[in-house]
Amino acid sequence: MSTNPLLSFSGLPKFNQIQPEHVSPAIEQLISEGRALVEQLATSAEQASWQNFVQPIEDFSEKLSRSWGPVGHMNAVVNTPELRAAYNDNLAKLTDFYSDLSQDERLYNKYKAIQASGEFAQLSAAQKKIIENEVRGFKLGGAELPAAEKARFKEIAEQLSKSGSKFEENILDNTNDFKHIVENAAELNGLPEDALQAAAEAAKAEGKSGYLFSLHFPSYMPVMQYCDNRALRETLYRAYATRASEFSKAEWDNTPLIADLLKLKREEAQLLGFNNYAELSLATKMADAPQQVTDFLDTLAKRARPYAEKDVAELKAYASKLGFSEMQAWDVGYVSEKLRQEKYAFSDQEVKQYFPEDKVKAGLFKVVETIFGVQVRQTDAPLWHKDASFYEISDQQRQPIAYFYLDLYARNGKRGGAWMDECITRRKTASGIELPVAYLTCNFSAPVSGKPALFTHDEVITLFHEFGHGLHHMLTQVDEYSVSGIKGVEWDAVELPSQFMENFCWEWDVLRHMTAHVDSGEQLPRALFDKMVAAKNFQAGMQTVRQIEFSLFDMRLHSSFDPDSKQTALDILEQVRDEVAVIRPPAWNRFPNSFSHIFAGGYSAGYYSYKWAEVLSADAYSLFEELGVLSAEAGSRFKNEVLAQGGSRPAMESFVAFRGREPSLDALLRHNGMAS
Structure with a gap:
């Protein structure tokens, strides 16, 4: 043994x-x-x-x-x-x-x-x-392929794997390395109390006085959103926007890796007889060709652009009202938050006090239990860190059907972002059914000063999103390993269950049960919820156009861009911005260098799938709007026709079986306040 x-x-x-x-x-x-x-x-x-x-x-x-x-x-x-x-x-x-x-x-x-x-x-x-x-x-x-080309193809696969891993490591090392100390609390006016407390504790942990800020999101974001100190915002923004670039340590610069990855992907595709990597990437997706994706994005951009332009005009007008003669990139989050507070009379910080971790998790589990007819409870298992935990999902008869790990807080040595991954995949074996197990990982603020961890509403949405991926993996009924859960599901359909789950975070009957003020225990007031809903589509035009910008950049890089030309990936991004962007970051911003989704995370020529799947998820959710938000009937249909099927049939077939028709753009535009 x-x-x-x-x-x-x-x-x-x-x-x-x-x-x-x-x-x-x-x-x-x-x-x-x-x-x-x-x-x-x-x-x-x-x-x-x-x-x-x-x-x-x-x-x-x-x-x-x-x-x-x-x-x-x-x-x-x-x-x-x-x-x-x-x-x-x-x-x-x-x-x-x-x-x-x-x-x-x-x-x-x-x-x-x-x-x-x-x-x-x-x-x-x-x-x-x-x-x-x-x-x-x-x-x-x-x-x-013939033998010589096979050998080259294999070399390419190995190099892509190595370079993708290195790309991710460079970002992590740069993020972990950056630390900025502010000695004087007077320089941190506007920063929320819990962010201030976390910064003080971070400094103390390093044996320093004052307040320590890092590029980890829970530390970075509150400064960008709330801190009146414009110089500090600029310092952090500059460090964040130039991670893993020529402005950081030479050994962390992802610029040469980007060029190598693009050349290798193009060569890989051409060896297989494709014109470009995008065609190879789409061979396993719902979309048929790069042109179809581009047309989809262009259509969406045309619908969203007028709303985005209106958003920016409003933001600029408000920035000048605040005394900014010219709004810079590090002012955008700050001015947006101030404008949102004035328009809707609440702040993210105020809302956050109503979302302690335990209440949020209980609320999430309640939704899942109600619509999918399951039960969730915490149980024991060996863990990799004291902050992680483990849960069982069982059916109505209390028989276990799946398990998941939860690891919610940001820390050094943990890569940024949020994701779901497979631990064990459901399948039938000689000794019975092997039950699925998922990892659910986020990077939220940890508890400070003896209080529970508090989540922003955006973080609540992120948790629901990742849990949607988890449900796709855990509620499968497929017995064969390679198409069980999310395995074998087309990449541009993988985001359907995750984005679908986000919708529940905007429903009063769901949200009120997952809130309790951290000090008073009071439920989220209806008046505050109504303001949140009113503000839901605040800058939706700007956000949509930004996602389209990233998606078009990705598609162009992997279809029409020649990595052997004098142009760089950054040049392509600037061209895309000329066409669609409504806000331009500074020329020294190096966004591509930390765009790990497409260079290290499997989204190459696939970033559009977020928007593609949003169309599917908004349309899927519209059935719940028709039958009742927590409808067990709609839930049962979604579970049986989408989640249970895994990758055992094409995603479009599953969608049509659930909805009775093919998807339409209308629900997405309506949800984003952009319906004509």
């Missing part, structure tokens, strides 16, 4: 035992097992079938992910130099293994043989989908 916790495949990961030195022995052993299995299956004289060929590969894939998944997770949430080294070393080995696997013509031919056999018709829809996905995957993995 192995003592290596990464080679334990029953039950939950042993996070309390995993050490960096466990990684290489476990991964090397599994890769060796994997290569032996591939050889055995590839050379077997037996006619390939689901049982003797596909199932063993599925079983091994699941086993490998059970070992590697916790390593990747810990690398993201409790990063140390030792763990990072082990992660990167083994990431290279795994990339090599998967490259060989995806190019093995012997395996490819066996999948094709099953697809062409009489057995194929007898398989379940999920099994057929897996084989179809595999056949496509081999084509896109270079299995049909």
Whole structure:
């Protein structure tokens, strides 16, 4: 029996035992097992079938992910130099293994043989989908290439994997490195009390006096939004906007990595016979071609632009009223917050006092329990950090159906942002159903001064969003590993359940039950809620245009941009801004250098999917508006036709089965206050 916790495949990961030195022995052993299995299956004289060929590969894939998944997770949430080294070393080995696997013509031919056999018709829809996905995957993995091109294709895959990881590390290192001390509290006028307290505690933890600010969001954002000290806002903005660029340490500069990544992706696509990487990326998505995506974004931009221009005109007028002769990038958040407070007579800070962590979580779970007919309760499991926790989801009969980990606070060594990831995927085995387990990770402010953690309404929305992804993974009813939960779901449909869940954060009957003022315990007053709703679409035009800007930038970079030309990614972004932006950041802003979604996070030529899926989610939610916000009937339909189906059928089929028709733009524009 192995003592290596990464080679334990029953039950939950042993996070309390995993050490960096466990990684290489476990991964090397599994890769060796994997290569032996591939050889055995590839050379077997037996006619390939689901049982003797596909199932063993599925079983091994699941086993490998059970070992590697916790390593990747810990690398993201409790990063140390030792763990990072082990992660990167083994990431290279795994990339090599998967490259060989995806190019093995012997395996490819066996999948094709099953697809062409009489057995194929007898398989379940999920099994057929897996084989179809595999056949496509081999084509896109270079299995049909001649030997020399296969070798180059493999080199590219390894380099892309290495460079993507380095891109993320540079941002994390730069973010962790930046610290700015303010000695005098008088220089922090306007900053909310809890942000001030957190800054004082951060300084104390470093053995310093005064107030310490970092580029982690819970520290950075309150300064940008509330602090009257314009010079401090500029200092932080400049540091944040130039992370991992030529303005930071040379070894953290992502500029050369961007150029390399774009060249490699283009070469990869061209080896496979595509004109550009965007075409390759869309081969596995709902959208058919780069032009279709661009047309979609252009249509949305035309509808949103007039609202965005109105937003900016109002903001500039208000900035001059505040005495800013020229509004700078580091003033935008500050002026916006002041304008919002004047227009709607409330601040984010005031609202935040009504959202203590426990109340928010209870409210979220109540929504999920009501519409999906499940129950959520906290339970015990080995954890990677004292701030993490673990929960069980059960059905009406109290039978467990899924589990999830929750890790909500920002800290050093944890990468920024919020995400859901798979820990264990639901599937049927000889001993029964293996239940799904999810990771839900955010970067909110931790509790300070003995008070509970308080969440802004935006953070509440983020939590609901990530939980939507989690539900997609956890409420699946698919028994086959490769299309269970979010596996096999088209990338531009993955955001449907997450964005759908956000809508509940704007419903009085939901929100009032998840609020209790941190001091008085009082529920959120209806008058304050009404102001929040009135302010919901405050600057919606500006925000929509900004998302379109990022999406067009991404699509152009990966379709029409020539990385060998004298132009840079930054030049392309400036061209896109000429066309759609209503607010221009300073010329020294280096947004691309920290745009890890598209350079390190799988969203290359796919960032548009946020907007694409928003159309789906707004339209899906409109059924709840028709049948009742907490309608169990609508919830049951959404659970059965969307969440339960996982990747076992095309996302459009699932949407039509749920809604009875194809999606329309109208609900999204109405929700954003942009309906004509």
